[in-house]
Amino acid sequence: MFATLIKIRLHLQRNFCFLLQPYQIMTSVNLEAIFQSKIDDEVKIEPKDWMPDAYRKTLIRQISQHAHSEIVGMLPEGNWITRAPSLRRKLILLAKVQDEAGHGLYLYSAAETLGADRDELVQQLLTGKAKYSSIFNYPTLNWADIGAIGWLVDGAAITNQVMLTRTSYGPYARAMVRICKEESFHQRQGYELMMAMSFGSPEQKAMAQDALNRWWWPALMMFGPHDSESTHSDQASKWKIKRKSNDELRQNFVDVTVPQAEYLGLTVPDPDLRWNEERGHYDFGKINWDEFWNVVKGNGPCNRQRIQARTKAYEDGAWVREAAMAHAEKKEQRKLQPEAAVKAA
Amino acid sequence: MIKYLLQLADNALILGHRLGEWCGHAPEMELDIALTNVALDLTGQARSLYQRVAELEGLGKDEDDYAYLRDAWEFRNALLVEQPNGDFAHTLVRQFIFDAYNYHLHHALTQSKDEWLAGFAAKSLKEITYHLRFSSEWMLRLGDGTEVSHAKLQAAIDNLWTYAGELTTPNEIEKELASHGICPDLSQLKTAIEAKMAEVLAAANVTAPVGAWMQSGGKDGSHSEHLGFILAEMQFLQRAYPGLEW
Numbered sequence: 001m002f003a004t005l006i007k008i009r010l011h012l013q014r015n016f017c018f019l020l021q022p023y024q025i026m027t028s029v030n031l032e033a034i035f036q037s038k039i040d041d042e043v044k045i046e047p048k049d050w051m052p053d054a055y056r057k058t059l060i061r062q063i064s065q066h067a068h069s070e071i072v073g074m075l076p077e078g079n080w081i082t083r084a085p086s087l088r089r090k091l092i093l094l095a096k097v098q099d100e101a102g103h104g105l106y107l108y109s110a111a112e113t114l115g116a117d118r119d120e121l122v123q124q125l126l127t128g129k130a131k132y133s134s135i136f137n138y139p140t141l142n143w144a145d146i147g148a149i150g151w152l153v154d155g156a157a158i159t160n161q162v163m164l165t166r167t168s169y170g171p172y173a174r175a176m177v178r179i180c181k182e183e184s185f186h187q188r189q190g191y192e193l194m195m196a197m198s199f200g201s202p203e204q205k206a207m208a209q210d211a212l213n214r215w216w217w218p219a220l221m222m223f224g225p226h227d228s229e230s231t232h233s234d235q236a237s238k239w240k241i242k243r244k245s246n247d248e249l250r251q252n253f254v255d256v257t258v259p260q261a262e263y264l265g266l267t268v269p270d271p272d273l274r275w276n277e278e279r280g281h282y283d284f285g286k287i288n289w290d291e292f293w294n295v296v297k298g299n300g301p302c303n304r305q306r307i308q309a310r311t312k313a314y315e316d317g318a319w320v321r322e323a324a325m326a327h328a329e330k331k332e333q334r335k336l337q338p339e340a341a342v343k344a345a
Numbered sequence: 346m347i348k349y350l351l352q353l354a355d356n357a358l359i360l361g362h363r364l365g366e367w368c369g370h371a372p373e374m375e376l377d378i379a380l381t382n383v384a385l386d387l388t389g390q391a392r393s394l395y396q397r398v399a400e401l402e403g404l405g406k407d408e409d410d411y412a413y414l415r416d417a418w419e420f421r422n423a424l425l426v427e428q429p430n431g432d433f434a435h436t437l438v439r440q441f442i443f444d445a446y447n448y449h450l451h452h453a454l455t456q457s458k459d460e461w462l463a464g465f466a467a468k469s470l471k472e473i474t475y476h477l478r479f480s481s482e483w484m485l486r487l488g489d490g491t492e493v494s495h496a497k498l499q500a501a502i503d504n505l506w507t508y509a510g511e512l513t514t515p516n517e518i519e520k521e522l523a524s525h526g527i528c529p530d531l532s533q534l535k536t537a538i539e540a541k542m543a544e545v546l547a548a549a550n551v552t553a554p555v556g557a558w559m560q561s562g563g564k565d566g567s568h569s570e571h572l573g574f575i576l577a578e579m580q581f582l583q584r585a586y587p588g589l590e591w
């Protein structure tokens with residue numbers, strides 16, 4: 001009943017806005033006020049709705065960065081597909097990396113609903129104009145890294161993305177609902193791999209610990225700079241693009257993940273990590289922001305390799321994409337002019 | 346029978362492995378997803394077949410023992426599937442030749458007197474039908490697309506055709522099993538397979554080399570130099586840390 005009422009209310013609001021929009025005399029102030037009131041009332045913004053330019057730009061930037069991260073993120077894990085140690089693990093890993101490609105696709109489509117062009121966005125990635133999640137500039141050095149990525153990197157991504165399922169832009173929020181389901185599956189599979197390793201032989205446990213040592217801090221950095229340093233936060237939260245701050249999300253992640261590491265019998269590489277009874281949260285040590293900014297600037301262990309791999313795939317694939325397009329056009333023409341095609345043949 | 350199942354399994358495993366090498370590097374994202382789909386299907390099929398072999402042998406082995414603990418000469422896959430990915434045209438031609446064969450093979454295997462194999466074939470046929478449609482469509486795209494794609498497609502056919510013959514030439518095991526109605530008579534299947542290939546090649550406006558020499562040996566364990574490297578990579582962890590659960 002309550003849900004129905006809300007639906008009716010949303011319906012009325014949408015129609016109301018629809019009626020208002022054609023009036024050209026409306027000042028941008030009014031449009032902006034309507035826009036903000038929709039956001040305040042938790043009405044999703046849809047592609048055809050009026051929106052401030054800055055909102056559109058912010059979203060295109062964020063969604064495309066997210067899409068790039070999914071695509072670049074295929075590389076570190078793809079690195080182990082041919083070395084997966086059992087058929088079961090190989091299938092899980094193939095399916096996981098494939099899911100990430102799917103996420104990239106939905107997200108590029110969501111960005112396209114805002115008027116962006118996928119090919120242009122990809123160009124921005126390849127030329128370094130657009131960023132992607134820095135975590136993927138770290139290498140995968142042993143098999144447990146595949147578990148650690150699922151557990152920590154997908155885990156951190158979910159913390160962020162669960163919030164984004166309620167983001168104000170409709171297509172982005174809906175893409176996130178679908179993506180989140182898959183990410184949480186990845187997270188469980190990653191943790192299950194970590195369990196097999198942590199409870200396995202001493203060598204396997206050593207691999208698991210080594211992986212945790214290398215991925216822990218970069219995973220914490222995934223939430224971005226401290227709130228006090230973050231440039232985009234204020235406007236993004238007013239527009240309900242981002243509904244929780246970087247530090248809140250990071251704290252959530254630490255609180256959930258530390259007990260999981262304890263269960264595995266692994267040591268989180270942070271001497272300052274301890275439960276704070278008063279706060280009801282874990283306290284944790286200082287993040288090395290110099291490292292973070294250095295990797296963002298392009299000096300991570302694999303920045304160059306990741307972009308080179310994407311560029312190679314893009315350039316080597318150009319003739320294939322051109323062929324597919326040329327074929328589609330010819331086919332269309334043959335359909336339109338069957339006689340000409342016959343004569344030409 | 347076991348050797349025959351291993352032949353089927355090894356074909357699927359090794360081709361799936363090669364396709365997995367594309368993951369994250371394909372010419373476009375849709376293609377990345379599609380190639381990975383085929384890799385997933387084939388690896389899944391290999392898994393069922395190895396499980397069946399383990400069951401029949403009754404030696405307490407599991408699926409991974411066959412994939413990860415045999416050396417190259419014990420692998421019975423055809424030479425075609427272990428050939429390197431090359432450019433996308435080579436991957437595609439390798440896939441198309443294999444799919445045309447594999448489709449007709451599994452179609453016939455649904456009539457196998459071995460009940461398990463008939464059931465397996467029926468299940469896999471759905472996947473393989475999709476693989477053949479996918480590779481046939483791309484043969485057309487590349488053949489019809491641009492001058493460049495047409496030339497690359499023709500070059501790949503010229504390079505890989507020498508491995509097509511092995512698929513349709515029965516070895517002793519296949520002859521023996523065919524006489525018991527467990528697998529089809531390849532010499533009969535050959536007509537249908539070649540007809541499908543000819544149809545798609547003609548539509549793509551490319552030609553198969555006439556009278557090409559056909560390499561063989563893979564099905565009996567005599568491989569090209571590539572297989573050893575595939576196994577070195579694939580089996581690394583199982584060999585370096587024997588006997589563990591992963």
Ligand SMILES: [Fe+2]
Pocket residue numbers: 070099100103179183
């Ligand atoms: Fe993802």
Ligand SMILES: [Fe+2]
Pocket residue numbers: 100154182183186
């Ligand atoms: Fe994921």
